[in-house]
Amino acid sequence: xxxxxxxxxxxxxxxxxRSEPARVLKxxxxxxxxxxxxxxxxxxxxxxVLSIVVLHVLLAQQSFRIDEVERRAEVLRQEHLGLVTQxxxxxxxxxxxxxxxxxxxxxxxDIRILRASDDxxxxxxxxSASVGEERR
Amino acid sequence: MTRxxxxxxxxxxxxxxxxxxxxxxxxxxxxxxxxDDLRDRAADQRVRTVALPAERGQILDRxxxxxxxxxxxxxxxxxxxxxxxxxATATALSPVxxxxxxxxxxxxxxxxxxxxxxxxxxxxxxxxIEELGLAGIGFLDATRRSYPAGPLAGQVLGFVNVxxxxxxxxxxxxxxxxxxxxxxxxxxxxxYGQPIVGGVDVLRPPVAGASLETTIDRELQFQAEAxxxxxxxxxxxxxxxxIVMDPRNGEILAMTSVPSFDPNRFAEADPAAYRNRAVxxxxxxxxxxKVITAAAAVQERALPLDERLSVAWTMEVGEFTxxxxxxxxxxRMTLGDIIAESSNIGAVHVANRVGADDMAAYLWRxxxxxxxxxxxxxxxxxxxxxxxxxxxxxxxxSAYGQGLAATPLQxxxxxxxIANQGRWVQxxxxxxxxxxxxxxxxxxxxxxxxxxxxxxxEMVGRMLAYAVDHGTGTNARIAGYQVAGKTGTARIPLExxxxxxxxxYVASFIGYLPAGDPQVVIAAILDRxxxxxxxxxxxxxxxxxxxxxxxxxxxxxxxxxxVPPHALPLR
Numbered sequence: 001x002x003x004x005x006x007x008x009x010x011x012x013x014x015x016x017x018r019s020e021p022a023r024v025l026k027x028x029x030x031x032x033x034x035x036x037x038x039x040x041x042x043x044x045x046x047x048x049v050l051s052i053v054v055l056h057v058l059l060a061q062q063s064f065r066i067d068e069v070e071r072r073a074e075v076l077r078q079e080h081l082g083l084v085t086q087x088x089x090x091x092x093x094x095x096x097x098x099x100x101x102x103x104x105x106x107x108x109x110d111i112r113i114l115r116a117s118d119d120x121x122x123x124x125x126x127x128s129a130s131v132g133e134e135r136r
Numbered sequence: 137m138t139r140x141x142x143x144x145x146x147x148x149x150x151x152x153x154x155x156x157x158x159x160x161x162x163x164x165x166x167x168x169x170x171x172d173d174l175r176d177r178a179a180d181q182r183v184r185t186v187a188l189p190a191e192r193g194q195i196l197d198r199x200x201x202x203x204x205x206x207x208x209x210x211x212x213x214x215x216x217x218x219x220x221x222x223x224a225t226a227t228a229l230s231p232v233x234x235x236x237x238x239x240x241x242x243x244x245x246x247x248x249x250x251x252x253x254x255x256x257x258x259x260x261x262x263x264x265i266e267e268l269g270l271a272g273i274g275f276l277d278a279t280r281r282s283y284p285a286g287p288l289a290g291q292v293l294g295f296v297n298v299x300x301x302x303x304x305x306x307x308x309x310x311x312x313x314x315x316x317x318x319x320x321x322x323x324x325x326x327x328y329g330q331p332i333v334g335g336v337d338v339l340r341p342p343v344a345g346a347s348l349e350t351t352i353d354r355e356l357q358f359q360a361e362a363x364x365x366x367x368x369x370x371x372x373x374x375x376x377x378x379i380v381m382d383p384r385n386g387e388i389l390a391m392t393s394v395p396s397f398d399p400n401r402f403a404e405a406d407p408a409a410y411r412n413r414a415v416x417x418x419x420x421x422x423x424x425x426k427v428i429t430a431a432a433a434v435q436e437r438a439l440p441l442d443e444r445l446s447v448a449w450t451m452e453v454g455e456f457t458x459x460x461x462x463x464x465x466x467x468r469m470t471l472g473d474i475i476a477e478s479s480n481i482g483a484v485h486v487a488n489r490v491g492a493d494d495m496a497a498y499l500w501r502x503x504x505x506x507x508x509x510x511x512x513x514x515x516x517x518x519x520x521x522x523x524x525x526x527x528x529x530x531x532x533x534s535a536y537g538q539g540l541a542a543t544p545l546q547x548x549x550x551x552x553x554i555a556n557q558g559r560w561v562q563x564x565x566x567x568x569x570x571x572x573x574x575x576x577x578x579x580x581x582x583x584x585x586x587x588x589x590x591x592x593x594e595m596v597g598r599m600l601a602y603a604v605d606h607g608t609g610t611n612a613r614i615a616g617y618q619v620a621g622k623t624g625t626a627r628i629p630l631e632x633x634x635x636x637x638x639x640x641y642v643a644s645f646i647g648y649l650p651a652g653d654p655q656v657v658i659a660a661i662l663d664r665x666x667x668x669x670x671x672x673x674x675x676x677x678x679x680x681x682x683x684x685x686x687x688x689x690x691x692x693x694x695x696x697x698x699v700p701p702h703a704l705p706l707r
Binding site for chain 2: 063089
């Protein structure tokens with residue numbers, strides 16, 4: 001049995017003289033890369049600056065809002081204190097007594113403290129049996 | 137090419153080295169030795185620190201009603217260096233500050249950099265001044281103390297000075313607690329004085345003071361003040377004192393003196409009116425002190441309770457002659473009769489049975505001669521002689537309350553002891569503190585001690601009830617309630633020499649009710665009333681306040697105490 005004849009590898013082409021590296025750009029292309037980098041860097045820096053500015057603006061706005069809320073809280077606190085004072089002043093017994101006196105009211109000369117009678121048959125409900133007369 | 141002379145190069149080098157050295161030295165001075173000072177000076181120009189006053193705590197009554205509180209205000213000041221036209225500025229400020237323009241001109245032209253024009257000005261007035269836009273006028277945050285109920289309990293509350301520091305009463309006693317701690321805010325400012333956003337801003341917030349919840353009942357305090365004022369006026373008295381206390385826990389429900397004052401306008405009042413006489417002033421208690429004599433006799437079994445002593449109307453003690461209030465023949469009296477009829481001679485007989493040692497001991501045990509510790513500035517301890525200084529007459533005069541001095545608070549505590557089954561309880565004016573965060577802290581009750589047994593207290597209580605029902609205290613009776621109490625008509629010692637004022641007395645009535653279940657004890661004291669006797673002048677005052685207390689506190693009647701052994705017929 002005969003084997004097919006092995007195909008002999010084709011001979012390599014002879015190497016010629018060493019050519020220039022392919023990555024070496026031409027001056028025009030290199031300039032384009034530099035411009036691109038500059039644009040990218042500018043955009044990044046610009047974005048950073050912008051974000052810092054925005055952050056500062058937001059902080060400033062928040063600061064103003066906090067100031068405003070604090071001012072509002074202080075006003076409300078003062079209003080509350082004013083109302084508390086007014087309530088305490090208006091409810092003072094001396095003021096009420098003076099108002100009542102101006103309107104012709106006065107305490108009775110003789111106050112008697114009576115107990116409701118335990119005896120349902122006592123129509124007066126004074127429990128007079130246990131209440132003695134006072135001596136002046 | 138010729139080389140430069142070496143001498144010139146060396147000279148140039150020296151000059152440069154010297155110049156650099158000078159710069160180095162100057163830098164060292166600035167950066168090292170003067171660094172702190174320069175840093176501070178720079179900070180002063182752009183950093184401002186403003187003091188933030190702490191809110192002073194409030195003073196409340198026992199139900200939480202405000203008796204004293206602080207309101208926001210502003211101090212108005214001037215920096216005369218920046219005042220452009222002093223007269224025009226003064227003329228504009230005068231009507232708002234309610235101060236003569238000439239006075240303001242003096243301040244505005246003063247040789248100073250800071251002059252107060254007005255302190256504690258209300259916010260509305262301060263705003264009106266600010267709207268004037270006057271050069272050289274500035275404002276500082278402050279607070280103003282307000283007492284909404286006016287003169288109510290003025291002597292108890294006290295007041296604060298213009299700097300907000302308590303200088304009398306509870307305001308002084310609890311200054312540290314009420315004041316809190318001031319804070320401050322440090323800010324970086326621009327040349328126009330406006331804060332720089334994002335600059336230095338350090339806030340140390342103030343810590344508000346705690347509030348006091350007193351034992352005072354505002355309504356009862358008002359009733360007590362009105363009753364005392366009327367009684368002093370009606371009796372033409374020089375003054376008076378009134379205390380209402382819960383004998384079970386020593387809580388003072390009302391405390392007042394005449395003359396009184398309004399703490400909102402304390403500067404206009406007579407300083408003598410500032411005193412809380414119930415605590416700071418003492419008087420010879422007179423016959424109200426017989427309760428100690430009786431308690432000592434009962435506790436020490438100095439005499440049988442049904443023993444009838446022979447009581448004449450005068451008695452020789454040493455070089456002095458002691459007598460009862462009214463002439464009478466020789467009476468046969470039990471201890472109960474002696475208390476009910478308030479016999480001085482009888483009390484001396486009883487004290488002789490008790491003996492000087494025990495009498496002095498019981499005066500001390502009941503709290504005479506030492507402060508009660510109520511927690512009030514200027515409390516007096518009263519005056520009782522130490523036993524080693526007692527003379528022949530001291531035992532006799534102590535028996536009926538002369539020759540010693542006590543405060544009204546000490547005397548009401550004596551009666552509270554009898555009402556509280558023989559146990560003395562320290563009186564108190566504050567029952568809780570409330571922190572700025574609203575947390576309430578109960579003030580623990582003060583000390584207490586047993587003075588006499590419950591049985592002794594019950595027997596003395598029967599004698600005091602007998603004194604009101606059938607003795608000298610009938611003007612203190614209240615229909616439906618049994619009152620226990622004792623009258624006092626005490627002579628007033630001369631201030632400049634030994635002896636007493638003639639015909640002038642301190643009239644008093646101290647008692648409690650209901651006698652069988654004491655819930656309130658009241659001391660009514662009048663200084664030199666027209667009707668000199670305690671039973672005539674002070675007992676009706678007690679009665680009026682006791683009625684108010686019954687109504688206010690909802691006191692129910694209790695079973696009456698039986699009459700103690702007695703020899704005199706009931707009347």
